[in-house]
Amino acid sequence: MSASTPSVTHRATRGCKAFDLAFVSGSTGAVPASFQRGRGVKSVSRLAAGKYKIFIERAGADIVGFESWVEQASFALTGACRGHIVDNHVADAVPYFTIQIVSGQSTNTDSGTTMGGPKAVDPTTGDVVKVKFEVKYSAGLA
Numbered sequence: 366m367s368a369s370t371p372s373v374t375h376r377a378t379r380g381c382k383a384f385d386l387a388f389v390s391g392s393t394g395a396v397p398a399s400f401q402r403g404r405g406v407k408s409v410s411r412l413a414a415g416k417y418k419i420f421i422e423r424a425g426a427d428i429v430g431f432e433s434w435v436e437q438a439s440f441a442l443t444g445a446c447r448g449h450i451v452d453n454h455v456a457d458a459v460p461y462f463t464i465q466i467v468s469g470q471s472t473n474t475d476s477g478t479t480m481g482g483p484k485a486v487d488p489t490t491g492d493v494v495k496v497k498f499e500v501k502y503s504a505g506l507a
Contacts, residue, residue, distance in 0.1 A: 380503035394487030415466035430499035438491030
């Protein structure tokens with residue numbers, strides 16, 4: 366995948382629609398200017414370090430499946446590793462959700478006295494950010 370070809374694909378199952386989103390990060394986690402919209406995804410914008418807001422075209426009942434990871438251009442444990450949902454508004458009039466990309470290394474100190482989870486980080490230039498998610502469009506589905 367080149368920086369000029371961000372992509373979104375989708376597949377539909379009964380009452381749900383699954384999306385595969387991918388883009389090559391620019392410097393400091395920038396979303397490529399060429400990524401404006403795709404099948405079912407209106408836009409992706411960077412909010413802060415490793416935090417992305419993903420707008421979808423059609424409101425749904427909920428997100429029923431989610432996976433996100435980063436294929437690093439050059440491996441570093443402290444680099445961007447995976448993502449998780451921090452804000453879910455897919456049922457709103459303007460549907461979106463927000464993800465946070467984190468490193469593969471926790472924020473624990475060497476002494477082990479400070480506990481913490483992975484650190485929020487930006488993907489670096491050339492990292493491929495991948496997000497798979499499934500939106501449920503029927504409130505009656507389990």
